[in-house]
Amino acid sequence: MRVIVDPVLCEGNGVCTQVAPEIFELGDDDRARVLVEHPTEARRAEVETAVRRCPRRAIRLVEG
Amino acid sequence: MELNPFSYEFQENPYPIYRWLRDHEPLHRNEQLEFWALSRFRDVLPSLVDWATYSSAEGVVLERLDPKMLEATPMMISLDPPRHDRLRKLVSRAFTPRRVESLEPFVRATAIRLLEPLVAEGGGDFVKDFSTPLPMEVIFTLLGVPDADRRQLREWTDVALERDPDTPAIPARALEASLNQMRYWYDLIGELRRRPNDGLMCGLFEAEVETDGGTTRLSDGEIIGFCTLLGAAGNETTTKLLANAAVLFARHPEEYRKILADPARLSGAIEEILRHSSPAQYAARTVMRDVEWYGRTVPQGARMLLLIGSANRDEREYRDPDRFDVDRQIPEPLGFGQGVHYCLGASLARLETRVALEEFGKRFPRYAVDEAGCRRVHMSNVHGFASVPFVRCA
Numbered sequence: 435m436r437v438i439v440d441p442v443l444c445e446g447n448g449v450c451t452q453v454a455p456e457i458f459e460l461g462d463d464d465r466a467r468v469l470v471e472h473p474t475e476a477r478r479a480e481v482e483t484a485v486r487r488c489p490r491r492a493i494r495l496v497e498g
Numbered sequence: 499m500e501l502n503p504f505s506y507e508f509q510e511n512p513y514p515i516y517r518w519l520r521d522h523e524p525l526h527r528n529e530q531l532e533f534w535a536l537s538r539f540r541d542v543l544p545s546l547v548d549w550a551t552y553s554s555a556e557g558v559v560l561e562r563l564d565p566k567m568l569e570a571t572p573m574m575i576s577l578d579p580p581r582h583d584r585l586r587k588l589v590s591r592a593f594t595p596r597r598v599e600s601l602e603p604f605v606r607a608t609a610i611r612l613l614e615p616l617v618a619e620g621g622g623d624f625v626k627d628f629s630t631p632l633p634m635e636v637i638f639t640l641l642g643v644p645d646a647d648r649r650q651l652r653e654w655t656d657v658a659l660e661r662d663p664d665t666p667a668i669p670a671r672a673l674e675a676s677l678n679q680m681r682y683w684y685d686l687i688g689e690l691r692r693r694p695n696d697g698l699m700c701g702l703f704e705a706e707v708e709t710d711g712g713t714t715r716l717s718d719g720e721i722i723g724f725c726t727l728l729g730a731a732g733n734e735t736t737t738k739l740l741a742n743a744a745v746l747f748a749r750h751p752e753e754y755r756k757i758l759a760d761p762a763r764l765s766g767a768i769e770e771i772l773r774h775s776s777p778a779q780y781a782a783r784t785v786m787r788d789v790e791w792y793g794r795t796v797p798q799g800a801r802m803l804l805l806i807g808s809a810n811r812d813e814r815e816y817r818d819p820d821r822f823d824v825d826r827q828i829p830e831p832l833g834f835g836q837g838v839h840y841c842l843g844a845s846l847a848r849l850e851t852r853v854a855l856e857e858f859g860k861r862f863p864r865y866a867v868d869e870a871g872c873r874r875v876h877m878s879n880v881h882g883f884a885s886v887p888f889v890r891c892a
Contacts, residue, residue, distance in 0.1 A: 442583060443838070446594040447845070464594040487830060489840040491547055 436496045437473060437481055439466045443492035450484035450493060457481055466492070501526055501535055503560055503780065503803070506663045506876055512779060513820065516808035525791040531666060533560060533782070533801040536791065537808040539815035543830065545783070545804050547837035552783035552802060553578050554839060559878040560782050560803065561666045571680060571723040575731075579838055586842065588705045588716075589724065592640070592698055595845040601636070605850055608635050609857045617861050621889035624867075628858070629740035629886075630733075633850055637732025637843075641725060642690065642697015647682070654679040655730050659877040679729075683722045699725060728843075736847045738777035738875070738882025740854055745886060746771060746822050748867035753824045758859050767824035768851050772810075772833030774822050779807035779881045781835065806832050807881070864891040 437457060439450075446464035450457070457477060461467045473481055485493045499518045502508060508515060519526050519537040526535040536542050545552050557563040557576045568576055574585050591597065612631055616622040630652070638648045657675035661668070687699070694700040702721050706713040716724075747754035757764045785800045796802065809832055811819040816826070834841035841847070868887040875884045 442587060445590050445840075445842075446596060447840075448595055460596070464591065464596050489831075489834065489836055489844070491837050 435473065435475075435478065435481070436471055436498065437468050438494045438496060439468055440492045440494070441465055443490045445490055445492075447489050449487050449489060453487060454480040454484045458484065499523075501528055501803075502531065502664060503878065504661055504664050504666055506874075509874060509876055509881055512807055512881070513811055516805060516811060519805070520808060520812055520814075525794055525796070527794075531560065533803055534785075534796050535780075535803040535805055537805045537812075539809040539812040539832070541791070542804045542806060542809035543832060543836060545802070546781065546806075546832075546835055546839070549578055549838050551786050551789060552804070553786050554582075554781075554783060556782075556784045556801075558781045558783070558839075560801065561661075561668055561878060571719050571726060573723040573727040574842075575727055575839065582838060584708045585720070585724070586838075588702065588707060589698065589728070590842060592701075593842050593846060598845040598849050601640075601846070602849060602853060604639070605632075605636055605853045606857065608632060609854050613857055613861055617890075621865070621887070624744045624886040624888050625737065625741045625883050626885065628854070629737045629744070632740070632854055633733050633736035636846070636850060637729060640698050640732070641728060642695045642699045643686070643729075647686075651679065651682060651729065652733055654682070655733055656875075659730070659734065659875075659880065661876055661878050663876070679726060680722055683725045684718065686725075687718055687721055698728075731841075732843055732846070734877075734880055735777040735841075736843075736850050738880060739771065739847060739851055741883040741886050742775040742777065743768075743771045743851065743855060744858075744888065745867055745872065745883065746775060748865060748888065750822050751864075753822060754859075756824050757855070758863055761856060761859075763824055764852055764855060765848070766826070766828075768848055768855075769828045769831050769833070770822065770824050770826050771851075772831060773816070773826070773828055774810070774820075775881075776807045776810055776833045777880055777882050778833070778835070780805045780879050781839075782879070806835070862888075862890050865889065866891050 444465045446460055448460055450466050451460050457470050457473055458466045459469055485495050501515055516537055524538050554576050555578050574582050609632055612628050616627055634648055634652050654675040658672050660672050690700055702716055705716055707716055757767050780803045783802050785796050785798055785802050787798050789796050813819050834844040865888050871887040872883055873885040875882055
């Protein structure tokens, strides 16, 4: 799986960095950055939580 | 049972009707006012997010807004992507949690200044003396509105949102207040173009907005739209949120003691206040294609109310939803909406509420609200108090 943050939609609310701190961090531009673009299956649950809880729906999970 | 959002009785206590709707008509139709409504959490949430099916372009209140007015002073709240996104990104950087954090000392100093006379008096009106002026000073300072004009401008905002009982017709006084407000912003824009200050508004003069072909400057109408929206949104909803908090904590002193004893619980408590007593009770949308709900077809072009206030009390989502519990876990908060229209000022509202309640709590660790003296506002989709008299207790 591949994790993508839409830089236009992201407004740095920081929900993803709280639920999956090893996958996302907040950049200096106040947008979330993906630290691990292709996380292991073990991380799926927390990435899916981040996708679901992002208030701006700025995160996408692409299979493969 | 019928849902009439303009009924004063409904505004006083919408929750019994919401419960009935969730249980008996999760898709509700009001023939007379010609709208549909969704009330369950799991129906409201995805619909808020699905902007392509549920459009904001005809406004997010149930009242019919003049399309010419919507076009003359376009506001993000009543635009769909891509135009919504192009406008929103001009201001969104000013409201990120990190930028908002830098305002904390100013918000705190303002809160303390406003609370001092209340301490001396041993109480006052929480709304008039505290929850109204605090957000007003914050948002108008951010925008760059001169001190002397703030009260008048704020009053126009209030009146512009007032509604008469039982009718969706916008009262003449509200239309007049809207026009006064617009005229004020127009004049201020002219003045600030000549003599700029460091407010957000002046930043908009230089901002470049994308068009399909290239970029362009914002028109005066677009700047007026921004100012009207940020001014109203920055004032009205935070004022309601704070006063809802004051009333809830007065009714639940045991919950109040928890946040006083452990201020770290305050952030969670704010989410619970938003859930339990949401200032924004619903968002109206226009349905862009036929949609099926509970075996019925809602036709393209219909108006749909997404009842956030009801979703937040849905027993299918929250255990014992009418109970106010500062330690409740709220994984998917709805109080600020969700998706492209997620409240731009959410971080600012959370900061103002946290700082206000911290400083209020230090000065009024025990207080009582005169429930009989409380008065509610009668606005379309914003619920809350116009007056909350309170006194300090020994």
